[in-house]
Amino acid sequence: MTALAAGPEAPSPPAGRPGRRMWRTLALLMSVALLGLVLVSRLEGQPPARSVLLDGPAPALQGMTLEGATFDLDDWRGQVVLVNVWASWCVPCRQEQPLLVASYRELAPRGLQIVGINVRDKPQEARAFLQEFGQAPWPSVQDPDGRQAVDWGTFALPETYLVDGSGTVVAKAVGELDAAWIQQNVTPLLPPAGP
Numbered sequence: 001m002t003a004l005a006a007g008p009e010a011p012s013p014p015a016g017r018p019g020r021r022m023w024r025t026l027a028l029l030m031s032v033a034l035l036g037l038v039l040v041s042r043l044e045g046q047p048p049a050r051s052v053l054l055d056g057p058a059p060a061l062q063g064m065t066l067e068g069a070t071f072d073l074d075d076w077r078g079q080v081v082l083v084n085v086w087a088s089w090c091v092p093c094r095q096e097q098p099l100l101v102a103s104y105r106e107l108a109p110r111g112l113q114i115v116g117i118n119v120r121d122k123p124q125e126a127r128a129f130l131q132e133f134g135q136a137p138w139p140s141v142q143d144p145d146g147r148q149a150v151d152w153g154t155f156a157l158p159e160t161y162l163v164d165g166s167g168t169v170v171a172k173a174v175g176e177l178d179a180a181w182i183q184q185n186v187t188p189l190l191p192p193a194g195p
Helices: 020-043 091-110 123-132 147-151 179-189
Strands: 062-064 070-072 080-086 112-119 140-143 159-163 169-174
Touching (some): 062 140, 091 112, 091 179, 123 140, 159 179
Parallel strands (some): 112 140
Antiparallel strands (some): 159 169
């Protein structure tokens, strides 16, 4: 029986081929770099989302709300509006709802309006969702077949569009909103807070 040599006598990898130590080091460096990118993106808020709607006129948004009233986005021309596309079955929508409610309470006195597009949902389940979070005080247009969401360029839930006072789409967020996005995009469009 022959024992393999160990220690400094162990065979080294052939010239030109990286050894295990080098691969481990590279993997560790890549993991650290990836973690750094994730942390930076968290600290800097959401990256800007792209949309063909950006810098163009907001699509029409009309229909019956969950409360049974009619809604037309044109009636809010001249105001800053967040258009939030959501559904009760959407987990990230549930996670972002408290932020939307808090943002509305803080910024509505400065002129912010919010309207929802409730996509492929059962009205009773959508109402229960809103009730769970303290009954959002903004309307949500029912979109049972998702056509309005498609007109707004939505491909996943939740998505949020920011419309300025001239009716232009000036920002879009894909996924759960965060406070940094609100601060960076919405707040500058509103008049300063009162004394």
